[in-house]
Amino acid sequence: MSAFSDVELLHDFLTEAGDLLEDVDSKLVELEQSPEDAELLATVFRGFHTIKGGAGFLEATHLVELCHKTENLFDKLRSKKLLLDAEMMDSIMAATGEVHRMFGEMRNGHQPGAAPVELLDALDAAIEGRTVAAAAVVEQVAIQTASEQAHSPVVAEDDLDWAGLYEAVVGVAPRELEQAALSTGMATEAISRQAAAAVRPKAPASKAKAAGPATTTAKENSIRVDTVRFDQILNLSGEIGLTKNRLSCLFQSINAGVVNDDLIKSLDTVVGQLDMLVSDLQSAVMKARMQPVGRVFQKYSRLARDVSRQLGKDVELVIEGAETEVDKSILEELNDPLIHLVRNAVDHGIETIEDRIACGKNPKGIVNLSARQTGDHIVIEIQDDGRGMRPEIIREKAVEKGLISSEEAGQLSVQESLQLIFLPGFSTKDQISDISGRGVGMDVVKTNIQRLNGRIEIQSEPGHGSKITILLPLTLAILPVLMLKLEEQIYSLPLSSVREIIPIEEDRVQFVSGKPTMVVRGEVIPLLDLATLIGRESNPGPKVGVLAVSGDRACILAVDSLVGQDEVMIKPLEGIKPKGVAGATLSGEGLLVLVLELRELIEGKL
Structure with a gap:
């Protein structure tokens, strides 16, 4: 029986070889800056050698052939028989792109197909020291791979039954x-x-x-966890087991009719201990899910390099705070937004080499990708030292594309003008290319960030560059919510969306264009009945208003009453994404509570 048919063995190979190839990709970008670095050359050589060994055991002949040729090339480079140049690096980058493709085919249970003959010939020529017009045979596979890996938005139902x-x-x-x-x-x-x-x-x-x-898109279902964290979880589980045994003894005493002050005191103490242990266990499990953002960040050095080379620019991606940790579920969803932001920084932000020299700048542009933890949030910044954004040009383009009227454009502030880049269909490019110009990208970024209960901010100075800041919660597993009621049914709203609670009095409700509104500290805010939004009959009785914010939109949700604040473990509805519902949970009384998603709930209602 072929080793390739062993699913567990194949999975182990793809996991380890995938991590190894990502490391090779990042080392290649460093190697391009230091082509004679012996340690980098040796690291990349070992990477291809290891992948070749595993592929040989799985009888992936074409993968073995490609890795063998690339390994031979690096053997000559590390022994100084050859010197690394730009054309040779293009061929090597194309080879790693082909390895990525082959891994994808193996992940689907198929033996990988052969690499393009032109690529194999280019590698042979490089090994022999012959010059090859690499641009004629090498495709920018990294850009295509990144686009294919972009997260597909979830298909939502228009109406929920x-x-x-x-x-x-x-x-x-x-x-x-x-x-x-x-x-x-x-x-x-x-x-x-x-x-x-x-x-x-x-x-x-x-x-x-x-x-x-969308539902069958392959997502990494394994996670690397420090054994120290696992030991902590095991110890806490043991402590909870002992506390449970103590509770069982106390329960038996109560059933036997032995109820006195000492027993009540012991019960109170044990319940307090259990509460503390469960909280510690919850914290330990959350820490076990935390992963360094560097696992995602390291992929973008290759992306920035390939995009800049395709555009004829010289750009370096500087990564800071790669050790910052965030929940695995958030880390997976960050891939698509960061691809767009890094690509846009290189394409739109950084000028050409000639333009930078004319402006007195360093010919090499710098894109800085950083992460840091602030309280219970993670802050990610993408900053470039390019041309910056000009608000007047953004307004002109938005009017030209029919996204806003000229009257609306004249009333926008500088910050509001910058926010126009998030409108669907907006682009400053006049011609469509493989990289940009279609007017999609930044609106997807904002949508995905808001789906993660985060927000995105822009700062820009013309001639000096732009900075885009993303603020995200560290985890989505435990969600602080506001519990509210419609008749006797409880719903919940993420606390991050709630600004304040206000009473709804009839004399304070005003109608603008036939729609109810309220004035809160000089700001006119739409008033929406939550029951109507979700298709329930509205209760004519007194209402309480929840002033909620989604992105740059605010509204007041009218509800029957409030229950209070709580922290819940949200469970997604598997296989579907109902409009206006983020997931479900259970209240302390065991009642079903649906967690509402404000952005979808008020879409098209304001």
């Missing part, structure tokens, strides 16, 4: 919820499965097919 959702989860129709309490034994996994089953049949067949690829 709330009645079907509740009936499937709770087992009764919505109107019967007042008389039927949800059992506290319902697991959150069951919530996800039953809710998904309720909504999925409502989707048209065409939409279900369209959503298929």
Whole structure:
């Protein structure tokens, strides 16, 4: 039996070889700046040699051939029989791109196809010391790979069948919820499965097919964790087990009718210990999910290098704070926004070599990608020393493309003008290229960041460069929420979206263009009935207003009453993404609570 048919062995190879290839990619960018660095040459040589060995065991012949030729080239480079030049580096970069492609085919269970003959000939020529016009045979595979890896937005349903959702989860129709309490034994996994089953049949067949690829996109399902953190989790689990045994003894005493002050005091002490241990365990598990952002950042050195070379620019990507840690789920979703931002910094931000010299700048442009932790948030900054953004040009382009009127453009401040780049369809490029000009990218960035409960800010100085700042929570697993009620049903809203709570009084409600609004400290804010937004009947009784913010939009949500603040473990609804719903959780009483997503909920309503 072929080793390739061993799924576990293949998975192990792809995991280890994938990490190794990412390291090789980053080392190659460094090597281009220091082509005679013996340590870098040896590291890349060992990388290709190791990958070749594993591929040989799996009988991936074409991968072995490609790695063998590249390994031979580096053997001559490290023994100083050859000197690394730009054309040779292009061939090497193309070879690593082909290895990435072959890994993708192996991940799908297929033996990898052969590398292009032109690439193999270019490597042979480089080994023999012959000059080859690399540009004629080498494609910019890194850019294509990055585009293919971009995260596909989740396909959302236009309308959610709330009645079907509740009936499937709770087992009764919505109107019967007042008389039927949800059992506290319902697991959150069951919530996800039953809710998904309720909504999925409502989707048209065409939409279900369209959503298929998005749900099958390969995501890394393994994680590297320091054994010290695992030991901490194991110790806490043992302590909780001992505390549980103590609680069982106390419970038996109570059942036997032995109730006195000492027993009540012991019970109070044990419950306090259990509360502390569970909190510590929760914290330890969250830390185990934390991963350094450098795992994502290191990919972009290659991207910046290839884009700049394609555009004829000289750009260096400087990475800072790679050791900063963030939750794995957030790290996975950061890939697509950062690809767009790094690519835009090189394409739009950094000038050509000639223009930089004419402005008295260093011919080499610098793009700085940094990360740091501030409180319970992570701050990511992408800063360049390029041409900067000119607000007047941005306004002109937005008017030219019909995104805003000339009257609206004349009333915008500098900061509001910069925010126009996030509008769908906006682009300052007159011609479409492989890299930019289609008017997509920055709107995707903003949408994805908001989906992660984050925000994005822009600062720019014409002639000196731009800085884009992304602020994100460290984790999405534990979410602080505001619990609110519509009749007897509890909903929750992320606390990060809530600005304040205000009473809704009839004499304070004003109508603008037929729509209810309220004035809060001189600001006119739309008033929306939450029950109407989710398709429920509105209660005519007194209302409480929740002033909430999503991006640069604010609204007041009218609800029946407030329950209070809580921290919940949010569970996504597997296989679907209902509009206006981020996920589901259970309250302390065991009742189903849907976590609302404000951005989708108010979309098109303001």
